[in-house]
Amino acid sequence: MRAQPVGQMTDDKATARRGVRCIELADLTNEQRSELTELTEQAHASGGDVRGALELARAAGTRLPHPGGGVTAYLWSALASVAAADLTVARVLEPHLDAHAILEQAGEEAGDGAWGVFAAEGPGEPLRATRHGEAYVLDGRKHWCSLGGELDGALVSAWVGRERQLFAVDLHHPGVKAVAGTWVARGLAAVDSGPLDLDEVPATAVGAPGWYLERPGFAWGAIGVAAVWFGGAVGLARRMVAASGTREPDQVALMHLGAVDARLHAARAVLQQAATALDAGELAGPAGWRAALRAREVVAGACEDVLRRAAHGLGPGPLATDEEHARRVADLELYLRQWHAERDQASLGRLLLDDPGSGW
Structure with a gap:
């Protein structure tokens, strides 16, 4: 039997004619292969459209497993398959799934929205978190916020004194403002990853300082x-x-x-x-x-x-x-x-x- 080339997909001829094939990093069940093919077709159909990618992420977030749960190869097969079809869609899906996994580890619920993870540090004064009773308030600028103006929520790192801590933030809060005109990238052009300015934005701690x-x-x-x-x-x-x-x-x-x-x-x-x-x-x-x-x-x-x-x-x-x-x-x-x-x-x-x- 001839070995399959790298990235060889399923033998579904109709799918192959459309140029949509799923990558298998492990032996998958027929059900998993069918789900992966459907996901890959949806990613290809989105064609770099962010709104379509967000809808795909919202739906896939409830279906795909988290790493370390026994089917990690299937999860990574899904990420690779979507990326082979369209990297813009993959750039939306990957942090959404990561946020779901983080919240599960912290014993929290993700809900139905589209999520991001904003944990990179940028230049200037960092984002600060101030305790208000049982909750926190975030103030300052957070850099590298992919689709900060499009997502429903995000896990955002901020400084509490001299320690970094992770917080869940509702991005629809009026104190959250996307800074326009800074994202000039030719690659991933539709995934605006410019900064957000936060002004007295309520936030819920996710894990202890340093936990993230x-x-x-x-x-x-x-x-x-x-x-x-x-x-x-x-x-x-x-x-x-x-x-x-x-x-x-x-x-x-x-x-x-x-x-x-x-x-x-x-x-x-x-x-x-x-x-x-x-x-x-x-x-x-x-x-x-x-x-x-x-x-x-x-x-x-x-x-x-x-x-x-x-x-x-x-x-x-x-x-x-x-x-x-x-x-x-x-x-x-x-x-x-x-x-x-x-x-x-x-x-x-x-x-x-x-x-x-x-x-x-």
């Missing part, structure tokens, strides 16, 4: 982001394969295809192994963060190589005339900057020196 970064799920969510990157790279690889249907590939084109297949195979294997270890209870504490750094390193490296080889193999034509391909390239290039590159490599090196027995 210390909880095991922080590392698990970071691997989920890598699954999205992987899916985006698979989408580029499929475009390279499709190009061979219109022109017979020469040796150079075959070389690029072979290298892409090998890099994506390695990335897929790392995600599979991480999902298995997570469900087996092996990725708690330092082991979880080490696994996240390793997985993100391998997947991000593979994605950057796929971007380079797709550019060399396909040339300028698709970048200039193929809307879907040009948008995917720009989206993936920006999305990958969530990886901290050399800084993450240095962190991984430090972990190795601190615990040499954890290496190879």
Whole structure:
């Protein structure tokens, strides 16, 4: 039996004709495969439309599992499949699912709205939280708030004295204002990730100070982001394969295809192994963060190589005339900057020196 190429999807011919295929990071049941195919079709149909992506996220948030629940490979398959179809939709879905997982870990309910997670720090004075009785009030500017003007709620980190703490915030509160005109990105252009200004906005604490970064799920969510990157790279690889249907590939084109297949195979294997270890209870504490750094390193490296080889193999034509391909390239290039590159490599090196027995 011939081995399936990386990212090979189901054999549904009608689905294949539409160019919509789901990525399987594990053996799935027929029901799971059917659900994944439907989700992938919906992502493809959204075509980068944010409102459609938000509706998909609201519906999928109640259906997809959380990491570490025994079917993590299925969850990451869903994220990768959506990303291969459309990275804008994946950029909306991934933090929504992450917020659901965080709230579950904290023993809180997510409700029916579309959620984001705003926990990155930006320049200037940070967002501050002040205690008012049993609740808190947030004041200041929060940077990197993806779709802050479109979502229903968000988990937002803020400073309480010298400690960071996570808070649930209703983004429809009149004290929340999106700062317009700052998002000029060419990649993920529809996912405005500019800052929010908050003025006496009520907030509910989610976990104790420091809990957000210390909880095991922080590392698990970071691997989920890598699954999205992987899916985006698979989408580029499929475009390279499709190009061979219109022109017979020469040796150079075959070389690029072979290298892409090998890099994506390695990335897929790392995600599979991480999902298995997570469900087996092996990725708690330092082991979880080490696994996240390793997985993100391998997947991000593979994605950057796929971007380079797709550019060399396909040339300028698709970048200039193929809307879907040009948008995917720009989206993936920006999305990958969530990886901290050399800084993450240095962190991984430090972990190795601190615990040499954890290496190879």
